[in-house]
Amino acid sequence: MLEIKSLSVSIEDKQILDNLSLTVNxxxxxxxxxxxxxxxSTLAYVLAGKPAxxxxxxxxxxxxxxxxxxxxxxxxxxxxxxxxxxxTEIPGVAAMTFLKxxxxxxxxxxxxxxxxxxxxxxxxxxxxxxxxIDQEMLRRPLNVGFSGGEKKRFExxxxxxxxxxxxxxxxxDSGLDIDALRIVAEGVNALRDPKRAFLVITHYQRLLDYIRxxxxxxxxxxxxxxxxxxxxxxxxxRNGYRDYAEEAA
Amino acid sequence: xxADQETVDRVRSIDVDAYKYGFISPxxxxxxxxxxxxxxxxxxxxxxxxxxxxxxxxxxxxxRWETMEEPNxxxxxxxxxxxxxxxxxxxxxxGTAPKSLDxxxxxxxxxxxxxxxxxxxQEILAGVERPRVAVDAVFDSVSIAxxxxxxxxxxxxxxxxxxxxxxxHPDLVRRYLGTVVPITDNFYATxxxxxxxxxxxxxVPPGVRCPMELSTYFRINEKNTGQFxxxxxxADRGSYVSYLEGCTAPKRDENQLHAAVVELITLDDxxxxxxxxxxxxxxxxxGRGGIYxxxxxxxxxxxxxxxxxxxxxxxxxxxxxxxxxxxxxxxASRGEFYSIAISNGHQQVDSGTKMIHLxxxxxxxxxxxxxxxxxxxNTYRGQVSAHRLATGARNFTNCDSLLIGSxxxxxxxxxxxxxxxxxxxxxxATTSKVSEDQLFYCLQRGLSAEEATALIVNGFVxxxxxxxxxxxxxxxxxxxxxSLEGSVG
Numbered sequence: 085m086l087e088i089k090s091l092s093v094s095i096e097d098k099q100i101l102d103n104l105s106l107t108v109n110x111x112x113x114x115x116x117x118x119x120x121x122x123x124x125s126t127l128a129y130v131l132a133g134k135p136a137x138x139x140x141x142x143x144x145x146x147x148x149x150x151x152x153x154x155x156x157x158x159x160x161x162x163x164x165x166x167x168x169x170x171x172t173e174i175p176g177v178a179a180m181t182f183l184k185x186x187x188x189x190x191x192x193x194x195x196x197x198x199x200x201x202x203x204x205x206x207x208x209x210x211x212x213x214x215x216x217i218d219q220e221m222l223r224r225p226l227n228v229g230f231s232g233g234e235k236k237r238f239e240x241x242x243x244x245x246x247x248x249x250x251x252x253x254x255x256x257d258s259g260l261d262i263d264a265l266r267i268v269a270e271g272v273n274a275l276r277d278p279k280r281a282f283l284v285i286t287h288y289q290r291l292l293d294y295i296r297x298x299x300x301x302x303x304x305x306x307x308x309x310x311x312x313x314x315x316x317x318x319x320x321x322r323n324g325y326r327d328y329a330e331e332a333a
Numbered sequence: 334x335x336a337d338q339e340t341v342d343r344v345r346s347i348d349v350d351a352y353k354y355g356f357i358s359p360x361x362x363x364x365x366x367x368x369x370x371x372x373x374x375x376x377x378x379x380x381x382x383x384x385x386x387x388x389x390x391x392x393x394x395x396x397r398w399e400t401m402e403e404p405n406x407x408x409x410x411x412x413x414x415x416x417x418x419x420x421x422x423x424x425x426x427x428g429t430a431p432k433s434l435d436x437x438x439x440x441x442x443x444x445x446x447x448x449x450x451x452x453x454x455q456e457i458l459a460g461v462e463r464p465r466v467a468v469d470a471v472f473d474s475v476s477i478a479x480x481x482x483x484x485x486x487x488x489x490x491x492x493x494x495x496x497x498x499x500x501x502h503p504d505l506v507r508r509y510l511g512t513v514v515p516i517t518d519n520f521y522a523t524x525x526x527x528x529x530x531x532x533x534x535x536x537v538p539p540g541v542r543c544p545m546e547l548s549t550y551f552r553i554n555e556k557n558t559g560q561f562x563x564x565x566x567x568a569d570r571g572s573y574v575s576y577l578e579g580c581t582a583p584k585r586d587e588n589q590l591h592a593a594v595v596e597l598i599t600l601d602d603x604x605x606x607x608x609x610x611x612x613x614x615x616x617x618x619x620g621r622g623g624i625y626x627x628x629x630x631x632x633x634x635x636x637x638x639x640x641x642x643x644x645x646x647x648x649x650x651x652x653x654x655x656x657x658x659x660x661x662x663x664x665a666s667r668g669e670f671y672s673i674a675i676s677n678g679h680q681q682v683d684s685g686t687k688m689i690h691l692x693x694x695x696x697x698x699x700x701x702x703x704x705x706x707x708x709x710x711n712t713y714r715g716q717v718s719a720h721r722l723a724t725g726a727r728n729f730t731n732c733d734s735l736l737i738g739s740x741x742x743x744x745x746x747x748x749x750x751x752x753x754x755x756x757x758x759x760x761x762a763t764t765s766k767v768s769e770d771q772l773f774y775c776l777q778r779g780l781s782a783e784e785a786t787a788l789i790v791n792g793f794v795x796x797x798x799x800x801x802x803x804x805x806x807x808x809x810x811x812x813x814x815x816s817l818e819g820s821v822g
Contacts, residue, residue: 132777135769156776167779172774176792185788189755193779225792242778 085110085281086250091142093130093306094125100126102306104142108250108299111278115292116285117317119325120305124285125169125302128254131283132166133159146250161193167239167256172224172238179238181210182226187245211244213272232259240271251275252283257291269294289321304328368417371395374527377422380532381496384503394516394526398437401520406710407683409652411588411625422527422631423449423596432476457718488544490574491536495563498534505536509567513596513633513660521592521654522629525561529594532562535554537603539573546802548577564595566604570636575606577805588616588651591696593628601663606644608801609657610809613649615816620679620708623651630657633722634666634695643686644800646809648816651680654713661695661726668697671800673809675790675816676741685715688783690726690756699730702794705741706817712744719756734764735793736819737786787814 086108093101100123112128118124130137131144131154144151144296150161174182190197199207212222215237227235236256243251253272257265272282272295284295290298292314300317302310304327309328374395378388403414424649479595485492493501516526533549549564568574591613597605607630616623626649634640659668670686688697697717705711711734719726734743745762767789777784791798791810798806 093600134773156773157781159775159781160779168774168777172768172770173770174789174792176795177788182775182778182788185780186775187783189781189784190779246778309776 085112085147087143087145088127089131089145091127091139091144093126093142094138094140095126095136096315099140101130101135104303104307106301106308107283108283110281111276111285111299113233113276113282113295114285114301115295115300115317116298116330117287117289117299117320120287120302122325123306124287124303125254126165126306128283128285129171129250131159132156132164142175161190165243165246165248166249167236167251168241169254169256169258171227171230171235171239173228175228177226179221179226180208180222183222183242183245186242187211187305190246197238208241211241214274215241216267217241233261233264234263236260239272240268244271244275247275248280250283252279252285254285255287256284257286259290263290266294277279280322289317292317302328344599367420369395369419369421369528374420377528377530380413381499382421382780383499386507387499390511390516391527391529394523395528397517398520398523398527399434401523403520404654404817407654407685407714408710408746409654409681411652411681413454414588414590416524422530423663429547429573431534432661449728461571473663484544489541490537490543490547491534493534495529495532495534495565499784502534502536505567506534506565509565509596509598511596513598513631514594514629516578520627521627522594525563525594525629528565529561532564532593532750533565533566535566535574535576535768537568539570539572539575539600541569541572543572543574546575546577548579548704550579553609558698560589560591560593561744562593563607566597566605566607568593568597568599568605568639570600571602573604573606575608576607577610577802579610579612579808580804588623588624588625588741589614591627591650595630595632595657597630597632597641598639599632599634599636599639599666603636604640605632607632607657608805609646610801610805610812611645611647611649611653612812612816614651615649615678615680616651618678620651623680624649625771626650626653626655628655629657631660632658632668633660634663634668634692636666637663637692638665639663640667640669642671642800644671644797645673645681645684646797646801646812647674648812650682653680653682653684654687655684658689659695660689660691661723662691663695664692665694665696667695670699670701671706671797672701672713673797673813674711675704675706675793675813676711677705677707677816677818678709679707679708682710683688683712683714685713687716688718688728690717690719691729692723692741694725695723697727697728699728699731699732700797701730701734702797704737704790704793704813704817705743706737707733710742710744712746714746714750716750717760718759719753719758721752723753724755725751726751726758728756730758730760730762732760732762733793734762735790736764736766737790783814783818786817790817 088104088106091101091104116124123285139152146162147166154268184204189199201314217237260268271292284297300314301308374391378391493630514522516523535547537543566576597607599605613624613626634641641659647653657670661668668688674684676682687701699715701713703711703713713732717728717730732745736743743764747760749758751758767786772785772788775788788811799811801809
């Protein structure tokens with residue numbers, strides 16, 4: 085479903101991703117683990133099309149279509165969703181307003197009508213309840229003054245409402261206490277679907293206790309250096325990344 | 334939320350560089366001879382059947398104007414204006430003033446319908462749901478129709494064209510005209526005093542809360558004409574009125590001059606809320622054409638505890654030169670200025686306010702949001718002064734500027750003057766850019782660059798939008814999106 089082929093990326097002449105290849109199948113949850121600076125977040129941003137990164141070689145195919153030729157908006161409309169590690173604040177724009185604008189933009193791109201306000205409210209209420217997000221938070225400006233946990237829960241709420249083909253979670257566990265982690269993970273688990281794939285980027289094994297991956301990839305120095313089952317994550321937890329960092333060097 | 338949705342809808346539905354209100358109505362008009370002389374002034378006064386005192390007042394202004402020079406301190410530039418190459422009076426040719434809506438040229442009514450003005454009160458009487466807004470529409474130089482006249486009269490509120498006021502309420506006009514903006518005030522105000530053609534007049538009697546929003550729509554239709562309307566609003570003791578003005582003009586290659594004067598007067602415990610949505614034609618993407626909007630607006634809080642509040646949404650005009658101000662004369666009176674000024678393309682905006690604290694315990698608040706895009710220049714210019722007797726005066730000013738792109742400019746020029754040691758004047762200012770991160774976040778959720786920009790800008794100006802009456806806030810949001818078209822590449 086998502087195929088990354090020989091991807092090399094640099095930023096300001098510094099190479100970050102080096103000939104990286106990776107395939108994620110429909111219905112799969114793939115974890116990407118790796119030490120700081122291994123290029124995990126860069127991969128997430130390049131998938132979503134963030135400016136400033138220079139793609140020097142390679143392809144990213146979503147259902148056979150090369151995402152690198154598409155603008156960020158078009159990628160989103162093809163069903164690529166990035167849960168940001170650091171969600172951006174937009175003062176003056178209520179979280180609810182933002183949700184509605186995004187949801188309707190995507191519906192229109194599919195040739196569907198805008199949701200009526202009652203229908204929209206009902207969907208938001210249901211999704212928000214599952215993530216223990218109260219309505220008051222949704223009236224506040226987007227991410228402004230949100231706690232770390234609130235920001236991450238709101239990312240997952242957006243993902244739940246936008247129902248993407250591929251969900252990329254960039255260090256969604258960072259800054260979460262154990263209760264928030266569980267809520268967020270349950271939110272992701274509820275979205276698992278045979279037609280949907282997830283790329284779960286994380287530094288720690290902890291998140292994977294709650295979101296159980298089908299495949300674990302280890303990333304170091306801008307490429308995938310090992311691939312295995314969930315047991316690989318436990319091994320990393322015990323032995324750290326040192327072995328892999330050296331192997332890649 | 335509905336409003337935001339409409340914003341996005343609007344952005345989707347418009348073509349780039351399309352000024353929605355740029356149609357020209359094929360109406361024959363009655364022009365004064367081109368150019369400006371004593372004869373022009375006499376012609377206008379005679380056309381309007383004015384009393385001697387008003388003609389004299391105009392002539393005095395004209396003679397004064399001949400000795401004056403254009404102000405040049407604003408951060409705007411334009412080729413010299415040839416004041417002899419302008420028509421100073423254009424009235425649609427319909428003979429005498431219409432007595433009811435039935436007598437108005439249907440073409441005019443169609444024009445106003447295109448502008449979305451609820452001019453036809455029959456609809457309301459027939460039970461069609463519409464906001465309760467009484468409208469006076471000014472088309473070029475003549476006031477066309479004032480709706481809800483009878484209902485307002487029941488409350489004792491006078492809302493009519495300026496010309497009607499001169500005819501029917503000469504004492505009120507004579508007592509207050511020029512007492513806030515004297516004929517000697519400034520080049521454009523003096524010009525207006527000499528040649529003003531029509532405008533609106535409002536008088537709210539003591540203790541009356543005006544039962545509905547009052548509104549005027551101005552439209553320049555005729556080629557080569559200036560529009561010089563004059564508005565005078567008096568809120569007598571303990572009264573309240575909310576007034577809105579909207580402005581549009583057709584697209585033309587040449588620049589057109591608009592030099593209006595607005596005078597507001599509040600007596601003891603009275604309040605005037607004055608809102609403007611200004612959408613004059615801004616010129617094309619190359620900076621050709623567009624309105625020169627050189628306007629003098631001033632309110633005089635003459636009575637104790639009185640209040641004047643200006644709210645403006647400025648998205649149009651090639652050049653805006655406008656400083657709605659408050660003279661805080663009455664003890665414990667209050668002035669407010671809420672502004673959204675958006676510039677794109679080659680627009681130049683130099684706008685702001687003056688809060689002149691004369692009385693004791695007077696307070697003022699200024700919230701200004703400037704958004705500059707394209708190659709535009711956007712200046713906030715403000716003056717806050719506390720005079721010697723203004724013990725306990727307080728002001729709070731907040732000026733925020735938002736830049737979109739790298740070819741535009743935002744400038745803040747505050748003058749602060751305190752002659753009374755007890756005065757407290759606070760000034761906050763920020764300048765920021767729409768960040769790449771904010772844009773990217775929106776794009777990642779499927780919004781287009783234009784939708785994203787409109788959303789971010791609407792968030793930036795929200796504090797001020799909330800000051801507008803509901804239906805105008807929706808209108809203003811749409812305008813903001815339209816005026817930012819093409820600002821992201």
